[in-house]
Amino acid sequence: MTEPAILVRDLTRRFDGFTAVDHVSFEVKPGEVFGFLGANGAGKTTAIRMLIGLLQPSSGSARVAGYDVARETEQVKRRIGYMSQRFSLYEDLTPRENIRLYGGIYGLTRAQIRQRTAEMLDRLGFSSVADTAVRSLPLGWRQKLAFSVALVHQPRIVFLDEPTSGVDPITRRQFWELIYDAASRGTTVLVTTHYVDEAEYCDRVSIMVAGRIAAMGTPAALKHDYGVDSIDDLFVRLARPEIAASASRPSSREDSPP
Amino acid sequence: MSADAIRAESLSKRFGSTLALDKVSFEVQPGELFGFIGPDGGGKTTLFRILVSLLIPDAGRATVIGLDAVRDFRGLRQRVGYMAGRFSLYPDLSVEENLTFFASVFGTTVQREYEQIKPIYTQLEPFKDRRAAALSGGMKQKLALCCALVHRPDILFLDEPTTGVDAVSRREFWDLLGVLKKGGLTTVVSTPYMDEATRCDRIALIDRGRLLGIDTPAGIVASFGPPLVGVRTTDRYKALLALRRYQHAASVFPFGEVMHYTDARTSAAPDDIANDVKAYLIASGFTDPSVEPLTPTVEDVFIARTSAPGSPDSDSQSPHPGSSSAA
Numbered sequence: 050m051t052e053p054a055i056l057v058r059d060l061t062r063r064f065d066g067f068t069a070v071d072h073v074s075f076e077v078k079p080g081e082v083f084g085f086l087g088a089n090g091a092g093k094t095t096a097i098r099m100l101i102g103l104l105q106p107s108s109g110s111a112r113v114a115g116y117d118v119a120r121e122t123e124q125v126k127r128r129i130g131y132m133s134q135r136f137s138l139y140e141d142l143t144p145r146e147n148i149r150l151y152g153g154i155y156g157l158t159r160a161q162i163r164q165r166t167a168e169m170l171d172r173l174g175f176s177s178v179a180d181t182a183v184r185s186l187p188l189g190w191r192q193k194l195a196f197s198v199a200l201v202h203q204p205r206i207v208f209l210d211e212p213t214s215g216v217d218p219i220t221r222r223q224f225w226e227l228i229y230d231a232a233s234r235g236t237t238v239l240v241t242t243h244y245v246d247e248a249e250y251c252d253r254v255s256i257m258v259a260g261r262i263a264a265m266g267t268p269a270a271l272k273h274d275y276g277v278d279s280i281d282d283l284f285v286r287l288a289r290p291e292i293a294a295s296a297s298r299p300s301s302r303e304d305s306p307p
Numbered sequence: 308m309s310a311d312a313i314r315a316e317s318l319s320k321r322f323g324s325t326l327a328l329d330k331v332s333f334e335v336q337p338g339e340l341f342g343f344i345g346p347d348g349g350g351k352t353t354l355f356r357i358l359v360s361l362l363i364p365d366a367g368r369a370t371v372i373g374l375d376a377v378r379d380f381r382g383l384r385q386r387v388g389y390m391a392g393r394f395s396l397y398p399d400l401s402v403e404e405n406l407t408f409f410a411s412v413f414g415t416t417v418q419r420e421y422e423q424i425k426p427i428y429t430q431l432e433p434f435k436d437r438r439a440a441a442l443s444g445g446m447k448q449k450l451a452l453c454c455a456l457v458h459r460p461d462i463l464f465l466d467e468p469t470t471g472v473d474a475v476s477r478r479e480f481w482d483l484l485g486v487l488k489k490g491g492l493t494t495v496v497s498t499p500y501m502d503e504a505t506r507c508d509r510i511a512l513i514d515r516g517r518l519l520g521i522d523t524p525a526g527i528v529a530s531f532g533p534p535l536v537g538v539r540t541t542d543r544y545k546a547l548l549a550l551r552r553y554q555h556a557a558s559v560f561p562f563g564e565v566m567h568y569t570d571a572r573t574s575a576a577p578d579d580i581a582n583d584v585k586a587y588l589i590a591s592g593f594t595d596p597s598v599e600p601l602t603p604t605v606e607d608v609f610i611a612r613t614s615a616p617g618s619p620d621s622d623s624q625s626p627h628p629g630s631s632s633a634a
Contacts, residue, residue: 088473089444174620188347190619214471215499217346217514218610222560229544229561245474246502249563268564281474281502288475 052115054079054206054237055100059109062095069095071260072109077253079205082228082238084248086280087257088288093241094210096257100239101208102126114205127155130199130207138195140184144175147183147198155202169197189220196227200236207231209240213247225250245281254280256287263287312337312462312493313358317367320353327353329516330367335495340488342507343497344605350516351497352392355466358495359389372461372493385413388460390451392467392497398440402431402450405439406457413458420457426486427453430479445476452483463487465496469503481506501606512609519612524605531603531611533557534577536584537565539597549591555583560610567607568598 055077062070070092077083087093098104100113102122111118114128131137138147145166152162170176173193183191192212199207209228213221225247232238232252240251248254248268255265264271264287268280277283313335320328328350335341343351356362358371360380369376374383396405403417406428410417421428427449434442439450448468455463465484469477481503484494496507504510505524512519512527520527540546547566550559557569570580577600588596 088475176620178619186619211471215347217349217613218501218606219560219613220346222610225561226544226547229547233544243471243473244500246563249565250561284474285478288473 051079053077053112054081054114055083055239056112057100057109058111060096060099060106060111061108062092062099062104063107068260070099070106073257073260073262074109075255075262075265077206077237077239079237080232080235081253082232082240082251084251084254085239085241085257086245086248086254086284087241088284091257091288092260093257097208097210097239097241101129101131127202128205130202130204132195132199132207132209132212138183138191138198141182143178143180143182144170144186144194145179147194148201151198151201157202165201169201173197189216189223192216192220193224193227196224200231204236206237206239209238211241211243213242213244221247245284246279248280248284256280256284258287310337311335311370312339313341313369313371313495315354315358315367315369318354318357318364318369319366320350320357320362320364322353326516328357328364331513331516331518332367333511333518333521335493337493338488338491339493339508340484340506341493341495342504342510343495343513344499344501344504344510344609345497345513346499348515349513351513352466353516354513355389355464355495355497359387359464360384385458386461388455388458388463390448390455390463390465390468392470394447394451396439396447396451396454399438401436401438402442403435405450406453409454410457415458417457420459423459424453424456427456427483443476444472445479448472448476448480449483452480456487460492462493463495465494467497467499469498469500477503501604501609504605510605512605512612514609514613519609527605527608528603531608533569533573534575534580535601535603535607536568536570536577536581536598537562537601538568538584538588539565540588540593541595542593546588546593546596549588549593550584553584553587555580558610562604562606565601567601567603 053076057073057075060070060073061068073096085093099106100111100118102118102125105119113125116124118125142150148166148169149162152165170179178186196212213224228238253267255262264283271280271283275283311334316332318328318331331354345351353362357364358369358376360376360383363377371383372386376383400408406417410420431446431449431453434446439447442450469480487494507524509521509523510527511521538546543566547559547561550556550566550568555570555572557571560567568584581598581600585596585598
């Protein structure tokens, strides 16, 4: 049996008496596309920061690419890629310069950088804009480039935080095809998104509520088990109780203004 | 004076080399919940800024509740509520202080306007002493909505109020807009989330400064031309690539678990197409394909009416700048 790409056991993080991540356990297989969902404040970001070695767990453990995230942080960082919410490229640099910069940061040789640059520009169809400042490229192109740059050191696992926010529907789909393509070549993908329909692009999803994983499985199995039409419906059903209890008074919601 | 809540005629606006709005015309009826649906860089924000008099169009004209958006800007600003796309309240003031401030700017008080804001404010009241910066994304948007309503506007403009907000808070926000609509308020709202279209009375699809269609959500969906089938298989990515090679394929896009497939034989019956596609996939080595005719969504229509920026090398058009100036 191959070792999981991500192996999380009872991972917990407390801040001043508040438990942001509370005994979370899950595994992600190599080449799997895993959706990591949760409402704002559910603990997703805290969990991801621990998985990429930016935050120490209070208790529990996580192994990423075979290394312990608390003790072997540098080994983990070399083997993962990360693409943040909005934008992780330098806008004043060109695509070619961004690739060279990130390749250098990850310690690739000049020959490797030259070869990867040619491959990436070709795969993306970016040869004609290789020397154009990233700032002047459309948002969708920039995001595809950012994804490829996150893969420049051929990481085993890539973390994508809201990668398709605000992108047009066709580009969003092209972006998902890049994700599938990377996964089909063995890269493991962990993705967070606010487009809950995008959860259904994933092989499996987990839904975090108040620091815990409230549901996990393939989108089809979850919809079947909970008797809902979409992951969106399941998400609202799982996440609404705490929000409804703390913030809204159902009786007043039906009132009409004058 | 026109009876329309909004009448926009051929509005155009250019920023440098970017045509942010290209001859945009539409009308909004009083009491309507009207949605502009489209991605970043579509022109939604530019359009809203023109309609609330914060930006002057290069060409065309707009009247909002009977007032010219350029000439009558003073009167118009008293009567519109505007929630900008970026969170624009005072982060260091509390919920209550923000609300009191915006009420006083318009010469009124929270107490006097309480009935108008009550449906929303009751959800915020438990947090009234919290600094705005410390609210969750969904609560921030509710506070911004409250502040946009506190002077009892005749028309409300909400620019991407649900962007970046989680799915639960998005639903709650739309529920609130439904409550305001029952009270008769005209509301114009923009969103990049296609699934929110069905919450509106009518929608306009907008992309790269142009309107791609205006209709009810049902009307937009009904306008989708070719027969559409949905395909499910275990190995989606391989099946996607295989379907693109099928001789009759017109378009193949992933839609979550399902792939949406349209056929070039537009007059064929959907059931026949489904059978053909299934036979092709089985012949290509897929063991368990499920292929069924589908009802299109607003997103299918949007995709059919637009063309993606594609990739630079395959695309003859010059790259249009993204959201940097025109969003």
